[in-house]
Amino acid sequence: MRFFRMPKDRIVLLLLVVSLVLYLADYFAFGRLQEIGFGFMSNVAFLPVYVLFVTLMIERVLKEREREAMIKKLNMVIGIFFSEVGTPLLKDLQAFYQDGEELSRNLRVNVRWKNDDYRSARLFLDTHDVRPDSRVGDLAALKDFLAEKKGVMLSLMENPNLLEHNSFTDLLWAVFHLIEELQARHSLSGLPASDMDHLSGDMKRAHTYLLIEWLSYMAHLQKDYPYLFSLAVRMNPMNPEARAEVS
Numbered sequence: 687m688r689f690f691r692m693p694k695d696r697i698v699l700l701l702l703v704v705s706l707v708l709y710l711a712d713y714f715a716f717g718r719l720q721e722i723g724f725g726f727m728s729n730v731a732f733l734p735v736y737v738l739f740v741t742l743m744i745e746r747v748l749k750e751r752e753r754e755a756m757i758k759k760l761n762m763v764i765g766i767f768f769s770e771v772g773t774p775l776l777k778d779l780q781a782f783y784q785d786g787e788e789l790s791r792n793l794r795v796n797v798r799w800k801n802d803d804y805r806s807a808r809l810f811l812d813t814h815d816v817r818p819d820s821r822v823g824d825l826a827a828l829k830d831f832l833a834e835k836k837g838v839m840l841s842l843m844e845n846p847n848l849l850e851h852n853s854f855t856d857l858l859w860a861v862f863h864l865i866e867e868l869q870a871r872h873s874l875s876g877l878p879a880s881d882m883d884h885l886s887g888d889m890k891r892a893h894t895y896l897l898i899e900w901l902s903y904m905a906h907l908q909k910d911y912p913y914l915f916s917l918a919v920r921m922n923p924m925n926p927e928a929r930a931e932v933s
Contacts, residue, residue, distance in 0.1 A: 760847045761906060764854060765914075767842055768903055771835045771861070772896060777923035778831060779893045782823035782886075789816070793897065793924040795904050797916065804905050808898070816894045820885040826875075829868040836865055857895035864892045 780786050792810045795803075839862050842848070848855050867888050868874070877885075907915035922928045 756847055760851055760854075761910075763842060763845050763847060764851075764899070764903055764906075767838075767854075767858075768900065770838045772900060772903075773918075773921065773923050774831065775861070776893075776896060776900060778823070778828055779818055779889065779896070780923065780926075782818035782820060782889060784819060784822060789814070790924045790926065793901070795901075795922055795924070796919055797908075799908065801905075804901060807901055811894070811897055811901070816890055816897065818886060818889045818893055820882045820889060825868065825885070829874060832861070832865040833869060839865065853895070854899055857892075857899050860888075860892040860895045864888045 780790070783789065792814075793807055795807075839858065843855075843858055843862070848858070867885060871877070871881075904915065904918060907918055917930070920928060920930050920932070
């Protein structure tokens with residue numbers, strides 16, 4: 687460990703001295719100066735190849751470590767979002783469906799889910815028309831909840847790591863736009879049908895992005911954090927019978 691803490695110039699000097707000592711030991715032991723010279727020139731000729739190979743390998747390893755660190759930080763940000771905003775928002779948006787049983791049934795993640803189950807759920811979302819109706823649920827309560835979480839949303843959008851995750855950034859923009867749409871109206875009662883349809887469209891956009899990212903988040907928890915996944919399953923917002931208590 688002390689070797690790597692030495693100044694670079696001392697390390698270079700030390701390595702040169704070690705190399706010189708080894709060459710001298712070879713000469714005095716075997717006396718084959720011509721072979722030593724040939725070997726030295728061969729090593730010098732291949733030195734650029736060695737440097738290129740080592741540089742590329744080290745650069746690849748460093749980039750992979752940076753990527754893993756970035757993904758870990760990003761997953762922490764996504765976890766904060768679902769803990770503070772995403773999971774309760776999924777539950778609230780379920781109230782804006784005349785019949786949300788099909789949606790709930792296909793997204794009822796449990797501890798027995800495998801990769802095929804997640805693929806099937808994603809295929810369902812790709813082919814199913816998510817259509818919340820702003821006339822059905824409590825828009826005022828939804829507005830109050832999102833207004834309360836606006837500060838959390840703003841802090842998340844300031845995180846530079848999100849630039850590496852386009853789909854999650856799209857989710858944040860969709861939810862933030864829904865917040866602005868609800869806050870822009872002084873009253874949510876007595877709105878014309880055309881405006882209610884517009885709000886339904888904003889809710890559909892946010893809910894679709896939210897469901898897709900939630901599935902990815904649940905798969906991530908199941909793979910890397912089973913203890914967090916256990917609680918997430920027990921608190922599954924797509925399961926009306928979900929309870930935190932272990933039974």
